[in-house]
Amino acid sequence: MIRRKAKEYSVSSLELGGTSEFTKHVPMKKLRSMKSVKYVILIALGFLLHSGYRFLTKPNSEREIIDITSEDLVNGDAIDYLKNSWDDEETKFAEERDSNVKAKLSDHAKKVLENQNAKKIESVKIKQETKKTKTVKNSEEKRQTEGVALESIAKQLRESNHLNKQIKDSVVDVKFHPKNDLERKDLKNEMEIENRIAELMDDEEDSQKADQMAVEDYNDPQKPVRRDPKVQQEFQQKAEQIAKVVHSKSVVLSEGHHSHDIPAFVTAVSQQTITQVEHLVASIQYFYPQESIYVFDLDLNDNQRKKLSSLCNVRMRGFWLNLFPSFIHDLSNFHWRPLIIQTALAEFAHITWINPGFKVSSTAFTEFVHRSEEPGILVIGQSADYSTFAVTHPKMYKYLSVDRTELFKSPHIEMRAMIIHNTDVVMNNFMKILTACAVEEHCLSPVGAAPDCTFDVTGREYANCHRHDESAINIILKNWLGHKPVDYLVKSNFLQPINKFDRANPKFCKE
Incomplete structure (x- = not known):
């Protein structure tokens, strides 16, 4: 009797379209569903946090690495790509290095050229001054020699009644x-x-x-x-x-x-x-x-x-x-x-x-x-x-x-x-x-x-x-x-x- 009543109560209730209160009648099933959802959410959040942490803590070189499949490795395309990338980096570095070297060499060459030009100008000035000094000195010596020669000639001419041919020729040529x-x-x-x-x-x-x-x-x-x-x-x-x-x-x-x-x-x-x-x-x-x-x-x-x-x-x-x-x-x-x-x-x-x-x-x-x-x-x-x-x-x-x-x-x-x-x-x-x-x-x-x-x-x-x-x-x-x-x-x-x-x-x- 007791079992029939319970069965009837249940069937009638369904047939009449009433609300079933599972939590009231089944509390263990409800508890298990809520926990599963929470666990899934926590696992997803953990996964996201872990991925974000790993991404943020990766070095720059690893960030720039493109994903390479096993098929790429078998075909050799990835190797060529990496090789080309490394060659480009090396070439770029070499160009920068050569450019710096050339710039330094150019600056050094300019300084050397400027120093050489300065030395040449100084040398020319010294030569000019030396030449000028020699010219003035030679001119002074020439004038002194000429003056001495003329004084000697004047003295000899005044003391004699005739011109000495040798003296006359020399003074004419000198002057x-x-x-x-x-x-x-x-x-x-x-x-x-x-x-x-x-x-x-x-x-x-x-x-x-x-x-x-x-x-x-x-x-x-x-x-x-x-x-x-x-x-x-x-x-x-x-x-x-x-x-x-x-x-x-x-x-x-x-x-x-x-x-x-x-x-x-x-x-x-x-x-x-x-x-x-x-x-x-x-x-x-x-x-x-x-x-x-x-x-x-x-x-x-x-x-x-x-x-x-x-x-x-x-x-x-x-x-x-x-x-x-x-x-x-x-x-x-x-x-x-x-x-x-x-x-x-x-x-x-x-x-x-x-x-x-x-x-x-x-x-x-x-x-x-x-x-x-x-x-x-x-x-x-x-x-x-x-x-x-x-x-x-x-x-x-x-x-x-x-x-x-x-x-x-x-x-x-x-x-x-x-x-x-x-x-x-x-x-x-x-x-x-x-x-x-x-x-x-x-x-x-x-x-x-x-x-x-x-x-x-x-x-x-x-x-x-x-x-x-x-x-x-x-x-x-x-x-x-x-x-x-x-x-x-x-x-x-x-x-x-x-x-x-x-x-x-x-x-x-x-x-």
């Missing part, structure tokens, strides 16, 4: 290096003329005569000049001796000669006037490209002399200062100018002397040459607004006779150039007197002579200054040809003063 025998011959002839004129000079005797001269006031042109007859006689004798010496060594032109040639262009140069002479040479090269320019060297150094001699048509000539007494060495007194004019005139027979400081500006020169043939001299310049009396030291009158009244009234001639012909008339009336004054210290440069003038309103009174050889030329010409210079002075633009802004561009023809 000018002549290009041919003809040029050497001309240089030696010039030196011989200057030597013979120098033999007529005695600076001690001139000083004694100057001391003996009385100091007088000659500011009044009406007052006559008291001259020492002995001084006058000695001066005249010296002039005659000069004429004799020059006549024996020069070509004398006949009276009434006519020449269609342009007289040789002659000038002189010093270290102070070399730029001016370059301007003059450039102008002659431009207007008279076929004519030679003879430049007398006063005190140039070797480099300056070589530079001038390399200019087209320039012919260097020597003025041998060491042959003359010490007062000739002062170039500011212009004793050298009449002596060079005389030497050049003896060599070339007719010359065109041009003062440094001027340049040729036209071709209108042929007419001047024709005008100069009579009386044999022509001055290219201008009449000043002051008199020759105003710019002449009174002691010059002790040597040069002059009508001072006429000198007081006539304007002074400012000379730029002179055309001179070597005739007997010119020699006897002009050149021998000018040269004799040049070799007398106190004729051309009296004691107290000064270049700066203080003119009065009229420009005629003595201005306490002196024009050296220009004053002497004015006096001698006016004594000879009169105080109206229309016959021996030409005013022309043929010569112009050199502008300080002009640039000299002479042509070079030889080294």
